Amino acid sequence: MFTAEMLESIKKVEATRAARIGVEPRRMTAEEKDELLRKFHPDYRAEGFQEIKVGPNKGEKAPYELGTLLHSNSRLLGAPINLEKVDYDVDVLVIGGGGAGSSAAIEAHEAGANVMLVTKLRIGDANTMMAEGGIQAADKENDSPQQHYLDAFGGGHFAARPELLRRLVMEAPDAIRWLNDLGVMFDKDPDGRMVTTHGGGTSRKRMHACKDYSGAEIMRVLRDEVWNRQIPVVDFTAAVELIMDDQGQVAGAVLQNMETGVYLVARAKTVIIATGGAGRLHYQDFPTSNHYGATADGLVMGYRAGAPLLYQDTIQYHPTGVAYPAQIFGALVTEKVRSLGAMLINAEGEAFMHPLETRDVSAASIIRECRERGKGVPTPTGFGIWLDTPMIEMIHGEGTIEKRIPAMLRMYLNYDIDMRKQPILIYPTLHYQNGGLEIGGEGFTKAIPNLLVAGEAVGGIHGRNRLMGNSLLDIIVFGRNAGKAAAGKCKEVTLGRMNLDHSQTYAEELKAAGLDTQEVSPLLLPKYTFGMPK
Amino acid sequence: MQNMVNVYFYGKQYSVPAELTIMTAMEYAGYKLVRGCGCRHGFCGACATIYRIKGSNELKTCLACQTQVQEGMYISTLPFFPADKRTYDMEEISAEQRVMMELYPEIYSCIGCNACTKGCPQSLEVMQYIAYAQRGDFAKCAEESFDCINCGICTSRCPAGISHPMVGVLARRLNGKYIAPKTEHLAERVEAINSGAFDEIIEKVMQKPIEEMKELYNTRDIEK
Numbered sequence: 001m002f003t004a005e006m007l008e009s010i011k012k013v014e015a016t017r018a019a020r021i022g023v024e025p026r027r028m029t030a031e032e033k034d035e036l037l038r039k040f041h042p043d044y045r046a047e048g049f050q051e052i053k054v055g056p057n058k059g060e061k062a063p064y065e066l067g068t069l070l071h072s073n074s075r076l077l078g079a080p081i082n083l084e085k086v087d088y089d090v091d092v093l094v095i096g097g098g099g100a101g102s103s104a105a106i107e108a109h110e111a112g113a114n115v116m117l118v119t120k121l122r123i124g125d126a127n128t129m130m131a132e133g134g135i136q137a138a139d140k141e142n143d144s145p146q147q148h149y150l151d152a153f154g155g156g157h158f159a160a161r162p163e164l165l166r167r168l169v170m171e172a173p174d175a176i177r178w179l180n181d182l183g184v185m186f187d188k189d190p191d192g193r194m195v196t197t198h199g200g201g202t203s204r205k206r207m208h209a210c211k212d213y214s215g216a217e218i219m220r221v222l223r224d225e226v227w228n229r230q231i232p233v234v235d236f237t238a239a240v241e242l243i244m245d246d247q248g249q250v251a252g253a254v255l256q257n258m259e260t261g262v263y264l265v266a267r268a269k270t271v272i273i274a275t276g277g278a279g280r281l282h283y284q285d286f287p288t289s290n291h292y293g294a295t296a297d298g299l300v301m302g303y304r305a306g307a308p309l310l311y312q313d314t315i316q317y318h319p320t321g322v323a324y325p326a327q328i329f330g331a332l333v334t335e336k337v338r339s340l341g342a343m344l345i346n347a348e349g350e351a352f353m354h355p356l357e358t359r360d361v362s363a364a365s366i367i368r369e370c371r372e373r374g375k376g377v378p379t380p381t382g383f384g385i386w387l388d389t390p391m392i393e394m395i396h397g398e399g400t401i402e403k404r405i406p407a408m409l410r411m412y413l414n415y416d417i418d419m420r421k422q423p424i425l426i427y428p429t430l431h432y433q434n435g436g437l438e439i440g441g442e443g444f445t446k447a448i449p450n451l452l453v454a455g456e457a458v459g460g461i462h463g464r465n466r467l468m469g470n471s472l473l474d475i476i477v478f479g480r481n482a483g484k485a486a487a488g489k490c491k492e493v494t495l496g497r498m499n500l501d502h503s504q505t506y507a508e509e510l511k512a513a514g515l516d517t518q519e520v521s522p523l524l525l526p527k528y529t530f531g532m533p534k
Numbered sequence: 535m536q537n538m539v540n541v542y543f544y545g546k547q548y549s550v551p552a553e554l555t556i557m558t559a560m561e562y563a564g565y566k567l568v569r570g571c572g573c574r575h576g577f578c579g580a581c582a583t584i585y586r587i588k589g590s591n592e593l594k595t596c597l598a599c600q601t602q603v604q605e606g607m608y609i610s611t612l613p614f615f616p617a618d619k620r621t622y623d624m625e626e627i628s629a630e631q632r633v634m635m636e637l638y639p640e641i642y643s644c645i646g647c648n649a650c651t652k653g654c655p656q657s658l659e660v661m662q663y664i665a666y667a668q669r670g671d672f673a674k675c676a677e678e679s680f681d682c683i684n685c686g687i688c689t690s691r692c693p694a695g696i697s698h699p700m701v702g703v704l705a706r707r708l709n710g711k712y713i714a715p716k717t718e719h720l721a722e723r724v725e726a727i728n729s730g731a732f733d734e735i736i737e738k739v740m741q742k743p744i745e746e747m748k749e750l751y752n753t754r755d756i757e758k
């Protein structure tokens with residue numbers, strides 16, 4: 001499947017392979033990393049951003065495409081919505097059927113609340129399903145929550161909110177225990193010890209995995225549990241706007257059936273936004289590893305209602321997205337491939353960097369290798385760098401790839417590339433939204449009473465960059481917490497008259513700021529119709 | 535000139551670039567997908583698809599997001615197929631053969647036709663994992679069904695009306711919860727955290743000035 005030019009370059013990779021085994025490339029110094037990020041990380045490209053002109057984060061910057069959605073009007077302006085006709089009336093409304101939403105629904109149900117989950121596609125059609133590499137938790141003797149804290153804090157450029165990070169690391173072992181008790185099949189040794197590896201930026205081997213279907217295994221168990229509990233799941237239904245009451249509390253959401261277009265009113269005493277990420281906004285034209293519904297809807301709805309964002313200007317580009325073949329362009333090649341020993345190699349066969357630098361540094365370094373140093377391998381869509389996968393079996397023995405990363409092997413074999421024998425071509429892909437809606441330590445937004453946020457839609461847990469394995473962890477820790485907190489809170493809530501006044505006020509602010517994007521938001525689904533794929 | 539191929543969505547002909555997948559070809563042709571599209575990368579099972587190449591009598595099944603178009607493909611998507619999931623309380627059941635027998639008795643009606651295995655886009659030994667489930671060998675059933683993405687193709691092909699992915703998830707949960715060895719270091723760490731053993735130290739770390747944290751971070755020892 002590789003082109004002749006690529007095969008020539010592979011020869012150079014093969015020529016240096018034996019000599020590279022067992023030799024660890026130097027890690028960059030703090031200064032080198034800073035300069036590299038400034039020059040080559042997409043977060044530093046001014047053209048990729050715009051200034052937010054209205055709302056609580058006015059004056060700050062946001063990725064251009066997100067900014068446009070924030071500068072657009074509600075889908076409901078002028079729509080005949082009758083808020084008196086309530087279609088669903090619940091204690092806890094969970095928006096989003098990924099890992100965070102499902103964990104929240106299970107815990108709210110466990111606490112005895114009347115909970116309902118609405119989701120845009122099916123439950124489990126979510127970024128959670130796609131996570132491959134694993135989930136962190138400091139549960140081994142040589143490790144500790146404070147070591148985990150240090151890794152995550154440093155990896156996130158010392159910008160994480162301490163009260164959020166504390167919860168993340170302190171409740172991590174219990175999250176693993178909870179999942180294990182629900183029946184998640186973690187990779188274990190015969191004596192029951194967890195098989196754990198490094199991820200980029202970890203100082204201890206604390207990455208727990210379920211082969212390279214970690215997220216899928218977690219998501220299918222959570223989904224099965226939601227179904228077992230017979231928690232109402234309203235699928236193919238998107239939340240399109242939050243509903244407020246006359247006391248300024250959140251009071252539910254307007255929903256829309258994705259197939260029929262019909263609007264529905266859900267009244268709720270507490271609302272949990274768990275709508276995940278934004279990869280499908282294709283910032284700076286990057287391809288993405290995200291699922292079809294990752295369009296930042298929760299951020300847009302929360303912001304319009306008055307909840308501030310935090311770190312909305314920091315995006316994670318995963319260093320190893322597929323660069324070739326075109327059919328799977330942008331799909332993720334899990335970091336675990338590097339954890340298992342595969343090195344990043346340029347067109348000349350040189351190991352130009354340590355394979356396990358943090359993600360932002362790795363992505364920037366790959367971009368530099370291609371753009372500035374001209375040592376990328378040309379592909380139909382741009383450039384790629386080799387990920388030398390045959391090293392894995394040289395280091396750990398034959399059969400390791402099939403056993404530990406079967407999803408990766410299968411994905412490439414579909415296109416006649418056998419990663420056990422040939423290296424693969426990668427380039428950074430748009431992967432994760434580091435920022436999101438701001439919450440306090442208990443999971444509630446600070447601006448809107450009874451509104452909670454969990455999962456990738458939250459900003460501040462990881463700071464300005466996230467380590468592999470800390471997101472699957474955060475959706476469980478903060479999802480569970482949100483479910484419990486919402487179930488506790490709903491007992492004290494009395495709702496007033498419901499309204500959508502905030503969307504009207506927002507429209508006026510947009511007008512006053514001279515903004516007219518001709519679009520409505522949230523986006524709900526990307527527009528690919530009649531287009532070539534991204 | 536782009537290399538184009540002719541494909542037929544629900545019997546209607548479209549000319550599409552040859553390098554596209556079935557999913558992106560549908561979009562190229564003008565479909566706006568709502569059903570039948572989830573992760574777009576082979577993990578969620580939303581895009582089960584059935585096709586036949588014009589002139590061939592072999593019916594094939596695949597994932598629309600993972601399969602390149604070919605000349606003469608007659609394509610129909612299978613965005614939903616009614617499966618039957620039984621409900622249970624994980625705390626109340628156990629890893630005994632009779633649990634599966636009671637929840638999914640239809641697995642004993644398997645006629646061994648192997649249509650499930652032939653249809654599986656993940657190349658799993660589906661009939662084999664059902665056989666393990668029949669025997670109550672949940673560890674083997676779990677292992678064999680592990681890469682299942684719940685696309686439902688096997689269920690759509692089964693003359694015995696078996697909901698294979700539902701059988702698989704029950705076996706895996708039983709395996710993960712009751713059969714796999716217990717993790718002592720995990721239980722101990724949870725216990726230590728709950729007893730407050732790390733409260734003071736984490737509080738201290740949280741209070742440290744950023745400069746000190748930077749120093750600690752940049753000089754931390756990294757496990758080999």
Ligand SMILES: Cc1cc2nc3c(=O)[nH]c(=O)nc-3n(C[C@H](O)[C@H](O)[C@H](O)COP(=O)(O)OP(=O)(O)OC[C@H]3O[C@@H](n4cnc5c(N)ncnc54)[C@H](O)[C@@H]3O)c2cc1C
Pocket residue numbers: 095096097098099100101118119120121122123124125126127128129130131132133134135136214215237238239240274275276277289290291293294295297298332431432454455456457468469470471472473475522524
């Ligand atoms: C390919 C890939 C690999 C990854 N690997 C890892 C890993 O190895 N380790 C790790 O820790 N993290 C990993 N991550 C990150 C992690 O998986 C995600 O950040 C996390 O799962 C997000 O969970 P979530 O529940 O917040 O969002 P999601 O799982 O994305 O769920 C959000 C849900 O909300 C729904 N939704 C969106 N908008 C609306 C709306 N308007 N109304 C109703 N519903 C809506 C969506 O359809 C979706 O079902 C990976 C991510 C990807 C994409």
Ligand code: SF4
Pocket residue numbers: 579650653654655656657658660681682683684685686687688689698699
């Ligand atoms: S076992 Fe069945 S549901 Fe699972 S991947 Fe194979 S065909 Fe799809």
Ligand code: SF4
Pocket residue numbers: 643644645646647648649650651660661664688691692693694695696
């Ligand atoms: S398709 Fe049904 S009957 Fe045929 S082998 Fe599979 S499980 Fe048995």
Ligand code: FES
Pocket residue numbers: 570571572573574575576577578579580581597598599600683
């Ligand atoms: S869209 Fe998820 S498997 Fe194809």
